[in-house]
Amino acid sequence: MERRTLFPGRVLPALLILPQLVLTGVFFLWPALQAITSSLEREDAFGTSTEFVGLDNFADLFGDPLYLAAIGRTLVFCACVTAIAMGVALVLAVLADTEIRGRAFYRTMLIWPYAVAPAMAAVLWVLMFHPQIGLVGAWLNRIGIAWDYKLDGTQAMALVVLAAAWKQVSYNFIFFLAGLQAIPKTIIEAARIDGARGVRRFRTIVLPLLMPTVYFLLVVDLVYAAFDTFATVYAVNGGGPGQSTQTLVLKVYLDGVVNANVGSSSAQSVVLMAGVIVLCALQFRFLGRKAAT
């Protein structure tokens, strides 16, 4: 879509867009190109010279069982976070959308976790699930469940999944509620008169109309789980115990910043870049479909 009414002039618009373009070039495009070029290079042991090595860094990466494990772990993590965050939000939004009183109140009370930083979500959940000081964690130990997310990898993973999903529910809830309220009441009413009730009405009438929102949130949540949860995972256990919560984003940071392996870290960055591009393409596909209907 384009505007029909325009202003004349070429210099003014160029000046208006220039600051943003400069920042984009210096801090986004240039570093991204750098990531791509250094993913094709390797430094010698002393960091004094670099040589072009083609796709060697990528070959190493995909031949590394630790990296492959991290890919699998990240997929599981993203799937769990997305499923929990969307499932819980959908149930709550459906309940809040029924003609009950206090809808605005419920929305207000469920909206605020949106403002919680991913790192803060980790801290709050640690305070709850810490094996000694946490209300829930200490209780689990008292009733005989050996709970310590600092020692047990599965427990650590469960904790970061819950902390990450907890924060994202409110975002999904806002969108699901808006999507549900956009469905014309006459359609629901007609289904009711035809005798479709409860779960069946939801499955055959409401859910299909809600699918654009579902697709949209699916992509948003996957991007969130893959990238924005760095702080959540890092603040809980720094990726540990062992590598049990090391997701791909964490590995980029640990390999690049902590272990100073620029070539490998850059190759990992490029792999992630490809991941974001795929997710963005998916989003466009779904949005395109939505615009067409």
Place this chain on the structure above:
Amino acid sequence: MRRRMPALIPHAVLILAILLFALPIWIAVAGSTQDSAAIARGEVSLVPSLSGLGVYRDVLVNGSAGAGPVWRSLLVSAAMALAIAFGKIALSLPSAYAVTFFRFPFRMTAFWLIFLTLMLPVEVRLIPTFQVMSSLDLINSFTGLTIPLVASATATLLFRQTFLAVPDELVEAARMDGAGPLRFLRDILIPVSGANIAALFVILFVYGWNQYLWPLLVATDPKLDTVVISIVKMVGVDTATEWNKVMATAVLALIPPVAVVLVMQRWFVKGLTEGDK
């Protein structure tokens, strides 16, 4: 009676959900007022004790093991969040205005270059961005903390959508009154986009306040610790974590972004659900 029973179920589930969602915060609120040693023994109570409220003064002024005074880090966070929110709006609004209301060479190229940044979160260009910062001598500076986060594809897209929907009559009327492009922007376009700017402000303020990876990387000077960085440092202290202080800092760190979201809820929800899709 038979018809009223089912209506109670949604209420019950929603209230349960609200309580579960608020539980982590309540634990922090109640715990912050209690004795650190008692918390460390796992004896945290869900009832706050009023006599422990002094901890807030204490962390604000003195900080806690692992991090400096919290007033300072709150100030850094606030400055960073405001700089990012206003910076993004100040850059994106003119950019969107340029690409929607004008025709100039490479217009769409420029638009797509900005758009590309959506696909380049800081996580995928971590090391090279750090290298750029260090060659510009921006490590450990407030500018370095904020400037790279100020370019925004999201805000530009959102403003573009708003501007595309501005009726032609409005533009023609303004032109008839002799308003040039800059006056049109200032006197008409910005005022009619007020609700969008407000919604965007909420989203961007929360985004800025909640940053973690970037400050962790680019600002190692404790003077530039944001409150989010500080609290993770406090928790990371291996021995003798002062739990009541950690909890008090958590509460203080949550108040500003939560308040912005709740106070501006109406615009925020509208802007989020109508604009971003």
